[in-house]
Every structure is written in C-alpha cells, then in structure tokens.
Amino acid sequence: MPSPSKRDQIVDVALDLFYQGGFNATGVDKIALEAGVTKKTLYAHFKSKDELILAVLRRRDEIFRNQFMRNVERLGKNPRQRLEAIFDTLDEWFNGKKFCGCMFINASAEFSDQGNPCHLVCAEHKRLMQEYFRDLAEKAGAQDPDSLSEELMFLAEGATVQAHVCGDKRAGQKAKRMARLFIDSAINLAGA
Amino acid sequence: MPSPSKRDQIVDVALDLFYQGGFNATGVDKIALEAGVTKKTLYAHFKSKDELILAVLRRRDEIFRNQFMRNVERLGKNPRQRLEAIFDTLDEWFNGKKFCGCMFINASAEFSDQGNPCHLVCAEHKRLMQEYFRDLAEKAGAQDPDSLSEELMFLAEGATVQAHVCGDKRAGQKAKRMARLFIDSAINLAGA
DNA sequence: ACCATAGTATACAGACTAGTATACTATGAA
DNA sequence: TTCATAGTATACTAGTCTGTATACTATGGT
Incomplete structure (x- = not known):
C-alpha cells in the first residue's frame, strides 16, 4: 500500500502550487519535482491530475x-x-x-x-x-x-x-x- | 493595415470561449478556428495570447x-x-x-x-x-x-x-x- | 495594369502536457 | 534469507501548446 505520508506530502505541495499558480497552469511534473517524488509515485496515489485536484x-x-x-x-x-x-x-x-x-x-x-x-x-x-x-x-x-x-x-x-x-x-x-x-x-x- | 472588423470578430469569439472555458484552458487554435480565421491573421492583430486576453x-x-x-x-x-x-x-x-x-x-x-x-x-x-x-x-x-x-x-x-x-x-x-x-x-x- | 497587403491554407518548430513503461534499489515482514 | 512492495531514476508516447514560416489568393488603390 502506498504510504499515507507520501500522499500528504504530494497534496501539501500541490495545494501551495495550485493556490499560487492556478490549476490548469500548474503541471504534475512541477508538483512531483517540488514534492521530491517521482511522477510514478504521484500516479500510484492519484489516478489522474483531476483526482489530485x-x-x-x-x-x-x-x-x-x-x-x-x-x-x-x-x-x-x-x-x-x-x-x-x-x-x-x-x-x-x-x-x-x-x-x-x-x-x-x-x-x-x-x-x-x-x-x-x-x-x-x-x-x-x-x-x-x-x-x-x-x-x-x-x-x-x-x-x-x-x-x-x-x-x-x-x-x-x-x-x-x-x-x-x-x-x-x-x-x-x-x-x-x-x-x-x-x-x-x-x-x-x-x-x- | 489589418482590418478592424476581423479584429473585432476574433475578440468577440475569444471573449465567449475564455468566459466559458477559462483563459489557460482555451487555446488560440480553437479561437482562430471558431472565428473563421487563420492563426496567422490572429497573430497579425495580436502579438501574443496575453495581448489578446x-x-x-x-x-x-x-x-x-x-x-x-x-x-x-x-x-x-x-x-x-x-x-x-x-x-x-x-x-x-x-x-x-x-x-x-x-x-x-x-x-x-x-x-x-x-x-x-x-x-x-x-x-x-x-x-x-x-x-x-x-x-x-x-x-x-x-x-x-x-x-x-x-x-x-x-x-x-x-x-x-x-x-x-x-x-x-x-x-x-x-x-x-x-x-x-x-x-x-x-x-x-x-x-x- | 500593377503592386502592396490582408487574407487563406498548411506545415512546422520547440516546448510543454498528462500519463505510461522499464529497470533498478531499499526496506520490512514471513 | 527470501520476496513482495514502495519507492527512485529515466525514458518514452502521443498529444497539445504558443508562435512562426512558406506559398498562394483575392482585393483595392494608384
């Protein structure tokens, strides 16, 4: 099972980036990078960007x-x-x-x-x-x-x-x- | 000089599309298409998407x-x-x-x-x-x-x-x- | 009649997009 | 010790994005 702490980490970073930069203008690559996580991990926790949002x-x-x-x-x-x-x-x-x-x-x-x-x-x-x-x-x-x-x-x-x-x-x-x-x-x- | 009527045409269509679909989510290709105009014409009137916005x-x-x-x-x-x-x-x-x-x-x-x-x-x-x-x-x-x-x-x-x-x-x-x-x-x- | 120009059509460049695939590593439990 | 798994690193697909280039056409003024 994917770890809840990694999930929180991703959500927290995404929250800041979406809030400051907007939803459509902020890419998942940037979120993964800033969260110190690979895109694969991100997509193990959320099946799409929409779900992350x-x-x-x-x-x-x-x-x-x-x-x-x-x-x-x-x-x-x-x-x-x-x-x-x-x-x-x-x-x-x-x-x-x-x-x-x-x-x-x-x-x-x-x-x-x-x-x-x-x-x-x-x-x-x-x-x-x-x-x-x-x-x-x-x-x-x-x-x-x-x-x-x-x-x-x-x-x-x-x-x-x-x-x-x-x-x-x-x-x-x-x-x-x-x-x-x-x-x-x-x-x-x-x-x- | 680019014709003012074409310019208005583009702005009118862009207004509707931006209003309903958002600014970042609406591409210039779609705007040009719906306005019945080529991208080249659009960029003859506006030097960038930002200017069009x-x-x-x-x-x-x-x-x-x-x-x-x-x-x-x-x-x-x-x-x-x-x-x-x-x-x-x-x-x-x-x-x-x-x-x-x-x-x-x-x-x-x-x-x-x-x-x-x-x-x-x-x-x-x-x-x-x-x-x-x-x-x-x-x-x-x-x-x-x-x-x-x-x-x-x-x-x-x-x-x-x-x-x-x-x-x-x-x-x-x-x-x-x-x-x-x-x-x-x-x-x-x-x-x- | 000539010629600049405003337009069309289409293709392209280069960057970025969401999402996937492959191969490897580290960790923790049986 | 073995083995599943959660992760990393990296590369890729296929599409879309803004913006530009090339070649052609239609039109209006001189």
Missing part, C-alpha cells in the same frame, strides 16, 4: 475551516463577539503574505461548469462555512439564524473578492462594520 | 458596463430606485443562460499576481463599477456616496460569488434586501 480541494476545505474556526474562537470570547470575529479573521487572512484569494472561488472560475466535481466541492465548502456561521448565530441568540448566516456569507464573499481583485487590505474591517448592522438588528430584535 | 478583458469591461448601466436605467426610474435596480440587473444576469460568474473575478483567479496586467484591468473594471454606483448614490442624495457605493459593491460581489459558486439563483434579490438597509439609512439620514 479533488484531493487538494478537500484538504484545503478541512485545513481552512479548522483554522478559521480556531481564529474566530481566539478573537471572539462569546458567540455574539465571534460573529464579528469572523471578519477579524478574514482581515488577518487578507493581510497575510500568501493571500491569493479564496481557493474555492478560484477553482470555480477554472471549472466553471456547475456539474464539475471540483465545482461541487467548492459549493460544499461554502455550504459548510455558512453552516458554521449559522451555528454561531444560533448560539448568539439571533432571531433568524438562517437569514443572518446568509447575510454574513454575502459580506464575507464580497470582502474576499475586493481584497483579492482590488487589493483592498481593509476589506475585512469594512465588511465588519457592515456586518454589525445585521448582527445587532438580528440579536436586539430577538431580545425584545 | 488583455483586449478581451478591455472589451468585456466596455460591453458589460454599458449593458449594466442601460439595464439599471431601464429597471429604475430615478436615482434612488436605480440604486436598488443594481441588484435587479444582477438578478437578470445570474439567471441568464450563459452566466459563468464575473469574468474579472475569474481572470483574477487565473492571473493571481496583483502586478499582472490582466489583474490590473480587472481591478480597474471594479473601480469603474464602483464609480458608477457612486454617481447614482450622489444623484440620489446619499449623505456619504463613497461609503454607500463601497457597501453596494461588497454586496454585488458577494451576490455574484454566491450565484456562481453555489448556483444560488436568488442571490440578486437577497442582496437587494440587504442593500435597501444601507440605501435607506444613507438617504434618510441625508434628508433629516
């Missing part, structure tokens, strides 16, 4: 959401604060060195067809992010957690695009100010 | 903003209504047959480097869109047109991403409801 997207989803949730919990002490901390977390991400936009938005751009397996993984990632927002909204006592989480999702996506396309480093804080309006009204309404 | 993005900006503004004016009778009509216009776009997301977000995904000429054209397009929003906001009597246009931009981007990645066909109307909050408060405040 899928594995990369699934891993990115796992890593990204874990780190996102950890940072939200670090930056917000209670559920109410954590709803705002979503945007402080985004802010840190946007201002990090290796920010190249959202990998799932980028992948959806290259695999535009809605039925493409890669596109489906992207949609699923967004669904899971929104589900997390919904949990926070519910715990914070929002009147309509579904609506609030959807609203915060729109703002998060908008901020991410502005940060990447226009290089707006303050997009996170701008979205936070907008988000407060929705958070306050959703929670004050519930308390009344 | 730039020409396509500039043309897309021109066409998109013209059509966008026409539709906003059709769907809103006065500046105040037109601010909301931004999102009805998006709604129509999202529900059109050939919707594949925002071409400039897609291009920024493939040409991630902020210094890339293509990326710069994308940023410029976003700036011009926001400028248009600002004009509407000012004419509608908004207290702070800069802030309002920025807020509407975030919502428009968020809606576009949700519509493309998640296939949410109602993203336009959802963003419209959110936008009303900002529009109302910006204009009522000004009237007070």
Whole structure:
C-alpha cells in the first residue's frame, strides 16, 4: 500500500502550487519535482491530475475551516463577539503574505461548469462555512439564524473578492462594520 | 493595415470561449478556428495570447458596463430606485443562460499576481463599477456616496460569488434586501 | 495594369502536457 | 534469507501548446 505520508506530502505541495499558480497552469511534473517524488509515485496515489485536484480541494476545505474556526474562537470570547470575529479573521487572512484569494472561488472560475466535481466541492465548502456561521448565530441568540448566516456569507464573499481583485487590505474591517448592522438588528430584535 | 472588423470578430469569439472555458484552458487554435480565421491573421492583430486576453478583458469591461448601466436605467426610474435596480440587473444576469460568474473575478483567479496586467484591468473594471454606483448614490442624495457605493459593491460581489459558486439563483434579490438597509439609512439620514 | 497587403491554407518548430513503461534499489515482514 | 512492495531514476508516447514560416489568393488603390 502506498504510504499515507507520501500522499500528504504530494497534496501539501500541490495545494501551495495550485493556490499560487492556478490549476490548469500548474503541471504534475512541477508538483512531483517540488514534492521530491517521482511522477510514478504521484500516479500510484492519484489516478489522474483531476483526482489530485479533488484531493487538494478537500484538504484545503478541512485545513481552512479548522483554522478559521480556531481564529474566530481566539478573537471572539462569546458567540455574539465571534460573529464579528469572523471578519477579524478574514482581515488577518487578507493581510497575510500568501493571500491569493479564496481557493474555492478560484477553482470555480477554472471549472466553471456547475456539474464539475471540483465545482461541487467548492459549493460544499461554502455550504459548510455558512453552516458554521449559522451555528454561531444560533448560539448568539439571533432571531433568524438562517437569514443572518446568509447575510454574513454575502459580506464575507464580497470582502474576499475586493481584497483579492482590488487589493483592498481593509476589506475585512469594512465588511465588519457592515456586518454589525445585521448582527445587532438580528440579536436586539430577538431580545425584545 | 489589418482590418478592424476581423479584429473585432476574433475578440468577440475569444471573449465567449475564455468566459466559458477559462483563459489557460482555451487555446488560440480553437479561437482562430471558431472565428473563421487563420492563426496567422490572429497573430497579425495580436502579438501574443496575453495581448489578446488583455483586449478581451478591455472589451468585456466596455460591453458589460454599458449593458449594466442601460439595464439599471431601464429597471429604475430615478436615482434612488436605480440604486436598488443594481441588484435587479444582477438578478437578470445570474439567471441568464450563459452566466459563468464575473469574468474579472475569474481572470483574477487565473492571473493571481496583483502586478499582472490582466489583474490590473480587472481591478480597474471594479473601480469603474464602483464609480458608477457612486454617481447614482450622489444623484440620489446619499449623505456619504463613497461609503454607500463601497457597501453596494461588497454586496454585488458577494451576490455574484454566491450565484456562481453555489448556483444560488436568488442571490440578486437577497442582496437587494440587504442593500435597501444601507440605501435607506444613507438617504434618510441625508434628508433629516 | 500593377503592386502592396490582408487574407487563406498548411506545415512546422520547440516546448510543454498528462500519463505510461522499464529497470533498478531499499526496506520490512514471513 | 527470501520476496513482495514502495519507492527512485529515466525514458518514452502521443498529444497539445504558443508562435512562426512558406506559398498562394483575392482585393483595392494608384
């Protein structure tokens, strides 16, 4: 059986290269070379480049959401604060060195067809992010957690695009100010 | 001198193919073939594929903003209504047959480097869109047109991403409801 | 009528693409 | 010790990529 550690090694390197260089523009030769592995080994773990891309997207989803949730919990002490901390977390991400936009938005751009397996993984990632927002909204006592989480999702996506396309480093804080309006009204309404 | 009509022909076809298939994944052979033109003619008009991509993005900006503004004016009778009509216009776009997301977000995904000429054209397009929003906001009597246009931009981007990645066909109307909050408060405040 | 030129058709160069084949090595378990 | 296997190294196939070269044709201005 091919070793799981080699597999992880390949996925990790592929993740970086795909994120920075794009999916179609990054070749498997380069991935194998940078991962310190031969192409034969790569193809022993993944039967095609498409499968590797899928594995990369699934891993990115796992890593990204874990780190996102950890940072939200670090930056917000209670559920109410954590709803705002979503945007402080985004802010840190946007201002990090290796920010190249959202990998799932980028992948959806290259695999535009809605039925493409890669596109489906992207949609699923967004669904899971929104589900997390919904949990926070519910715990914070929002009147309509579904609506609030959807609203915060729109703002998060908008901020991410502005940060990447226009290089707006303050997009996170701008979205936070907008988000407060929705958070306050959703929670004050519930308390009344 | 190479004929302008042939040039337009090539750009038009390239625009469709790049939009639906992506930039790196679409070859110049296919573009030349579909445009009913030989590669030699294509390279008489554009000295490289990169230049063709730039020409396509500039043309897309021109066409998109013209059509966008026409539709906003059709769907809103006065500046105040037109601010909301931004999102009805998006709604129509999202529900059109050939919707594949925002071409400039897609291009920024493939040409991630902020210094890339293509990326710069994308940023410029976003700036011009926001400028248009600002004009509407000012004419509608908004207290702070800069802030309002920025807020509407975030919502428009968020809606576009949700519509493309998640296939949410109602993203336009959802963003419209959110936008009303900002529009109302910006204009009522000004009237007070 | 002449001639530059904008085009066609086709072939080519050279590099890169995904993916496979062959031969060898090192390692760990029975 | 033996033997399967996970790996390396390297070469290859067959196709596609951008971009160029050669030869021919049609057209419009002088």
